[in-house]
Amino acid sequence: MADWSDPRLKMLALQRFGLGPKPGQGGASGDVRERLLAEIRSEGAAQPRVSFSGAAPIGRALYAFEDEERAARESRRVAGQQGMEQGVQVAAAPPMSGQPQAQMQAPAQPVPQFPQAIYREEAVARVQCALEADTGFAERLVQFWSNHFCVSVAKGNFVRAMAGAFEREAIRPNIFGRFEDLLIAVESHPAMLNFLDNQLSIGPDSRAGKRRGRGLNENLAREIMELHTLGVSGGYTQADVTSLARIITGWTVVGRDARLGFPGSFAFNPGLHDPGGQKLLGKVYRQEGKEKGMAALADLARHPSTASFIARKLARHFVADEPPQALAAELARTFRETGGDLAALSRTLVTSELAAAAPATKLRTPQDFLIAAFRALGRKPDFGQIAGPLGVMGQTLWQPSGPDGYPDTSAAWATPEGIKTRIDVAAQLGRQAAGSVADPRALVEEVLGPLASPQTKQAVARAESKPQALALLLMSPEFQRR
Amino acid sequence: MAADDDDCERMTPSRRAVLGAASALFAWSYMPKFAHAAAGSRDSRFLLVVLRGALDGLSAVPPLGDPAYADLREGIALAKDGPEAALPLDGFFYLHPAMPNLARLYAGGQAAIVHASATGYRERSHFDGQDVLESGQSGPGKTESGWLNRLIASLPPGEAVSRHGALGVGVVPPLVVRGQAPVLGWAPPRMARAGADLVQRLGDLYGERDPALALVLKRAIETELIASRQGAEQPRGGGGPDSAEGMKRIAEGAARLVGAEDGPRIAALAFEGWDTHANEGGAKGRLANLLGGLDGALATFESGLKPVWKDTVVMVVTEFGRTARVNGTVGTDHGTGTVAFLVGGAVRGRRMIVDWPGLNPEQLHEQRDLRPTTDIRAVAKGVIADLFGLSGPVLAEKVFPGTGGLAPMQGLVV
Numbered sequence: 001m002a003d004w005s006d007p008r009l010k011m012l013a014l015q016r017f018g019l020g021p022k023p024g025q026g027g028a029s030g031d032v033r034e035r036l037l038a039e040i041r042s043e044g045a046a047q048p049r050v051s052f053s054g055a056a057p058i059g060r061a062l063y064a065f066e067d068e069e070r071a072a073r074e075s076r077r078v079a080g081q082q083g084m085e086q087g088v089q090v091a092a093a094p095p096m097s098g099q100p101q102a103q104m105q106a107p108a109q110p111v112p113q114f115p116q117a118i119y120r121e122e123a124v125a126r127v128q129c130a131l132e133a134d135t136g137f138a139e140r141l142v143q144f145w146s147n148h149f150c151v152s153v154a155k156g157n158f159v160r161a162m163a164g165a166f167e168r169e170a171i172r173p174n175i176f177g178r179f180e181d182l183l184i185a186v187e188s189h190p191a192m193l194n195f196l197d198n199q200l201s202i203g204p205d206s207r208a209g210k211r212r213g214r215g216l217n218e219n220l221a222r223e224i225m226e227l228h229t230l231g232v233s234g235g236y237t238q239a240d241v242t243s244l245a246r247i248i249t250g251w252t253v254v255g256r257d258a259r260l261g262f263p264g265s266f267a268f269n270p271g272l273h274d275p276g277g278q279k280l281l282g283k284v285y286r287q288e289g290k291e292k293g294m295a296a297l298a299d300l301a302r303h304p305s306t307a308s309f310i311a312r313k314l315a316r317h318f319v320a321d322e323p324p325q326a327l328a329a330e331l332a333r334t335f336r337e338t339g340g341d342l343a344a345l346s347r348t349l350v351t352s353e354l355a356a357a358a359p360a361t362k363l364r365t366p367q368d369f370l371i372a373a374f375r376a377l378g379r380k381p382d383f384g385q386i387a388g389p390l391g392v393m394g395q396t397l398w399q400p401s402g403p404d405g406y407p408d409t410s411a412a413w414a415t416p417e418g419i420k421t422r423i424d425v426a427a428q429l430g431r432q433a434a435g436s437v438a439d440p441r442a443l444v445e446e447v448l449g450p451l452a453s454p455q456t457k458q459a460v461a462r463a464e465s466k467p468q469a470l471a472l473l474l475m476s477p478e479f480q481r482r
Numbered sequence: 483m484a485a486d487d488d489d490c491e492r493m494t495p496s497r498r499a500v501l502g503a504a505s506a507l508f509a510w511s512y513m514p515k516f517a518h519a520a521a522g523s524r525d526s527r528f529l530l531v532v533l534r535g536a537l538d539g540l541s542a543v544p545p546l547g548d549p550a551y552a553d554l555r556e557g558i559a560l561a562k563d564g565p566e567a568a569l570p571l572d573g574f575f576y577l578h579p580a581m582p583n584l585a586r587l588y589a590g591g592q593a594a595i596v597h598a599s600a601t602g603y604r605e606r607s608h609f610d611g612q613d614v615l616e617s618g619q620s621g622p623g624k625t626e627s628g629w630l631n632r633l634i635a636s637l638p639p640g641e642a643v644s645r646h647g648a649l650g651v652g653v654v655p656p657l658v659v660r661g662q663a664p665v666l667g668w669a670p671p672r673m674a675r676a677g678a679d680l681v682q683r684l685g686d687l688y689g690e691r692d693p694a695l696a697l698v699l700k701r702a703i704e705t706e707l708i709a710s711r712q713g714a715e716q717p718r719g720g721g722g723p724d725s726a727e728g729m730k731r732i733a734e735g736a737a738r739l740v741g742a743e744d745g746p747r748i749a750a751l752a753f754e755g756w757d758t759h760a761n762e763g764g765a766k767g768r769l770a771n772l773l774g775g776l777d778g779a780l781a782t783f784e785s786g787l788k789p790v791w792k793d794t795v796v797m798v799v800t801e802f803g804r805t806a807r808v809n810g811t812v813g814t815d816h817g818t819g820t821v822a823f824l825v826g827g828a829v830r831g832r833r834m835i836v837d838w839p840g841l842n843p844e845q846l847h848e849q850r851d852l853r854p855t856t857d858i859r860a861v862a863k864g865v866i867a868d869l870f871g872l873s874g875p876v877l878a879e880k881v882f883p884g885t886g887g888l889a890p891m892q893g894l895v896v
Contacts, residue, residue, distance in 0.1 A: 154722075154724065154755075197760045197811060197813075200760050200811035201810060201811065202810050204810070209810070214810040214812075215809065215810025216809060217759055217760060217809055217810055217813070218815050219759045219815070222606070222607075222816070226607050226609075232605075232607045232609070232622070233623075238605075238606065238848070241606075388673065389673075392653075393653065394652075394653030394654055394669075401534065401724070401754045402534065402535065402608060402754075402757070404608070404609050411626065411660070412654050413654070414694060414695065415650070415654060415655055415665075415667050415698060416665070416666065416667030416698045416699070416701040416705060417652065417653050417667030417668055417669045417702060417705075418653045418654065419695060419699050420667070420675075420681075420702035420703075420706070421653060421669070421673070423681060423684060423699075424673050424674065426676070427674075427676035427677065427680055428674070453691055455687055455691050456691070459686075459687050463683070468677075468679070468680055468683070471676070471680055472680070472683060472687070476687065476691075477687070477688065477691045477692035480695070481692075
């Protein structure tokens with residue numbers, strides 16, 4: 001039975017459901033469960049402080065940036081031609097700086113271009129939220145849903161500039177709302193529509209389809225069912241994928257011409273929409289325009305396969321690679337009975353006996369590890385200190401290699417190269433924090449407390465230096481596993 | 483164990499201490515040289531390259547001799563003539579112009595191309611498709627181990643290949659090498675490495691408190707040891723596995739380790755970015771850049787593995803193909819049949835391995851995809867049977883379970 005007065009259980013709960021304790025929070029002394037539950041708020045997770053409020057202003061600025069770039073390229077080209085005619089050498093344009101690695105490797109680079117500048121600001125603000133949070137339970141849910149509904153900045157400048165706004169607008173306000181609202185916010189967000197190509201998809205029988213002879217792109221429709229709702233074995237066919245692709249034709253992003261609204265924001269374009277009824281999972285949808293897609297998503301959100309799929313993924317994320325069957329069933333039941341109320345689901349998770357009492361087997365993901373380390377060490381990292389370690393550990397922010405997101409199992413991260421790289425990161429963090437941490441042995445008490453094994457305490461106490469002591473603390477099994 | 487101790491003398495004291503208690507488990511990596519494969523038998527190397535995202539086989543190896551090809555491919559179709567002409571293979575099939583090295587290897591008898599191939603998987607999920615491709619099972623979600631790992635586990639413990647384990651490239655190594663048999667890990671270095679003393683202390687701590695972490699750390703140390711004996715550290719930074727530069731760096735690192743006398747004989751690596759739903763491009767463009775990266779990596783394998791190239795097979799595979807017809811956004815959606823490449827000095831090359839199904843609508847799988855007529859598992863079974871001497875029953879039960887009815891393809895290896 002889970003005993004919430006047991007300091008070990010409370011300390012583990014701070015790691016399992018949150019982002020790990022910070023010095024000065026009193027460790028496991030208070031009512032940890034109340035602190036976790038207090039982060040379940042109807043308005044969702046805290047909002048990072050950034051200069052652009054959302055997708056629309058970012059979109060407008062991005063279009064302006066691209067127009068300027070084009071004009072500058074054109075004037076360089078003209079100048080180059082004139083220069084050649086006059087026998088003058090023209091300096092080459094500076095290289096594009098789209099890659100985060102480039103930023104990491106060369107701090108002396110000139111001012112980053114607009115999409116990368118936005119990405120950097122969003123990344124730092126997001127980490128700041130995670131560092132300021134009390135337990136970090138809500139932030140963990142943001143990470144979970146952001147990975148479940150992932151976009152990747154590798155797609156291009158549009159997603160690079162929008163990834164932070166996507167999380168702020170689609171994910172954060174909805175993590176304690178209804179799953180249906182979260183789903184619709186995600187699938188109608190410009191970042192997702194761009195990432196999975198839906199803004200390019202044209203109904204074959206739409207006005208534009210007939211005129212231009214172009215057609216469907218089923219990328220988003222497939223991933224909505226496979227990755228976002230039903231799960232790959234959730235009971236759909238290729239015909240359902242094609243139907244859903246037709247249903248959501250016209251879900252697009254406003255271009256720079258502002259014909260359908262504010263540039264960079266979501267719009268439904270009836271000229272691209274495939275008219276007529278569509279059969280999806282045995283049901284025919286005949287609504288007009290955008291409503292057809294809204295109805296289909298609402299049904300997908302309430303589908304029993306979705307409840308099971310989400311429940312199991314949540315349990316796997318927070319508790320164990322192979323979570324107790326009964327826990328997944330408990331979560332699925334809550335999902336079904338409340339119609340996908342994510343606040344209720346969060347409460348079920350935190351108060352579940354099975355979730356609290358399970359042994360600490362799960363290796364922290366690189367993002368989780370880095371944030372927990374920053375919290376433990378009291379760091380206020382800049383962009384390079386965030387992007388560098390995440391890059392080498394293989395979990396760059398908003399850049400998974402595919403739409404299934406980053407892996408969420410210990411098996412995937414507890415690899416030889418993964419652990420070795422993590423040690424490199426811990427060594428660097430230890431060097432950075434050595435000046436600000438008074439006594440590593442006291443820090444073990446603050447952030448691991450009753451979980452610290454005698455061997456870990458001894459290793460920290462006998463370290464050859466303070467940086468090494470901190471690295472040992474961060475790499476100890478009790479810090480790595482939750 | 484005396485011979486082991488001898489070998490350990492070459493290690494620094496700290497490394498020996500790290501290996502410490504669990505050294506019995508790791509004896510495989512310190513066996514003396516005389517235990518190499520029996521005299522006369524081949525000391526084979528096998529590298530598997532997984533292209534994640536589903537390679538468009540009809541663009542990589544276009545069947546320009548098929549009259550239906552040009553209409554299906556519209557603006558991204560390749561041509562026999564002109565400034566960006568595809569490279570001729572056998573008169574019917576051509577090679578994408580971004581792959582001159584593969585064309586050269588093919589012409590020189592060191593590359594074979596399998597077309598209209600697939601695993602047994604017939605749905606269109608990347609992740610399930612890769613799971614089936616790498617697990618070697620008949621369906622997704624059936625196992626946590628990969629077929630290359632089970633291949634090693636099926637070999638007698640003394641064999642060079644099982645003694646040295648497999649190399650999984652990447653911070654998260656491909657599923658195909660994961661499993662019970664030891665896996666070495668390596669990724670292009672991008673950050674200053676921690677000191678040996680810290681690593682040793684953590685090895686000690688894990689040895690007492692966390693056997694699983696102890697195991698992976700020891701494997702990491704072992705790989706680093708081989709890499710350090712093979713020469714200087716690589717430059718840091720650079721592109722990822724979806725860029726030509728990243729592919730080259732990964733290929734260089736893998737070749738350095740696999741080419742080493744005491745290195746792993748088997749390696750698996752992954753290149754990414756092949757999911758070309760939109761603006762795929764023809765002779766130039768997005769897919770062309772990726773194919774150019776793959777072509778450069780193949781040339782890097784050839785030069786990096788020169789001393790053992792005659793005993794090497796590089797197999798390039800992907801989870802499935804893409805739609806035969808170009809989609810509404812000048813790209814291709816998830817499909818079925820595609821191509822695989824066999825490259826290396828041990829390949830019986832200069833041939834297309836194909837039972838061409840045709841591209842007319844009624845010849846396509848579900849009227850949309852290239853119909854697979856060759857099971858890629860038969861090809862894989864044929865290659866590893868010839869390279870490593872595995873018997874049919876072991877291949878059909880352990881490595882690719884439930885494939886008793888699928889004979890290993892004969893004569894792929896010289």
